[in-house]
Amino acid sequence: MARKRLRFAAVAVICLIVGAAVGFWAHRPRDDAGAGPLSTVDIGFAQDMSVHHEQAVLLARTLPADAGPQIRGVAERIVLAQTAEIAQLRGWLQLFDLPLSTDQPMHWMGHEHGGHGAPMPGLASTAEITQLAGLHSTAAEVVFLQLMIRHHRGGVAMAQTAFNTGSAPAVTRAALEMVNEQGNEIGEMTALLTARQGQPLPFP
Template sequence: MKRRSWVAAAAFGSLALLLMVLGAAIRPLVIPDTPSPTVILNETEIGFVQDMTAHHQQALVMVQRLRQADDPTVLRLAQQIADSQRLEIGMMLGWLRLAGTTSTNPHPMAWMHDTDHQAQSSHHQATSTTAAPTAAAMPGMASRAELDALSAASGRDADTLFLKLMQRHHYGGIAMAQAADEQLDGGPVEQIARDMISTQSQEAGLIGLLLAQRSAWTPE
């Protein structure tokens, strides 16, 4: 009798365990889990990444339009800039996809509330009225007329114009990255902003040396 009771108890326990397992398995089908959404990027990070993606894309356009350069050093620098910024564009677009947002900022530079950085970089901005609205809103962007002039230039003139436009472009990118660094509190977006500050500062310094060699350096 005791053996029978023990067997029944064991069978009941096994049945209860099986029901628990089945219940756990079908629960998501009956009562969908609604976990709190994970914030991939905050508003400042999204705005910075969107705008810096557009900023980098123009740098690639500038490199593409340097078709008739004369100095191999300038060509190597242009390729270095294109390689590093293309890699960063891919990374930033990946973040935006994970965040479920678009790559284009409907309100360019709205995230950049630090007016001191804007003031410091304002003299590096393109002032031509032919620039697109997005270009006009971002520091350092070249106008359409300047890009067309770069396409038409050749030899030493192409080298010099490219260096001047890219130096201004880098100054603008550095200002944007510094503003992001000040507003953010850790994370991969702040880290890439710091990397941009370091890389573009070094490249801007090299550009200054190359311009000085061409007697085209005119401090503002």
């Protein structure tokens, strides 16, 4: 029953965010129409962060059912928040008939941020996700927290760059919210990991 309520809440939040995104852009002054409503950074961030978020949702849903309620609660909050943000980011892209993904990920971050074909920061490998799926109880909790902390650190790096170099106000606002939200979750998950005698994974 709780899962059904969570799914219903997620759908409701997504609908509200997509509607808000469409409403914002539909009524936005077009005095910058010559340059386009979204910059290269805005577009790249929306495309790549959508993909990055998809893996966070996958990690949260891969967490085994016998994980403790505290960790399951963290995972469910991440699914809810990041599913809604995916809808927001892709809503902007769809509004301007832009592709939802790119064959040149991370170009928008630039050389100094590891862009131009570099892998997205913080992503888990297929082997790591498979490992998580095969674990149980506390062992699964530790690996989940390790992977998600590293994933969030990558997401914060991407969102911080978008906030600093993006041009569309709605995009930079969303990026700042992600920095704050995921930064808070990193703190929470680090405390949970320490309580389980775990250590965060290295993050370049």
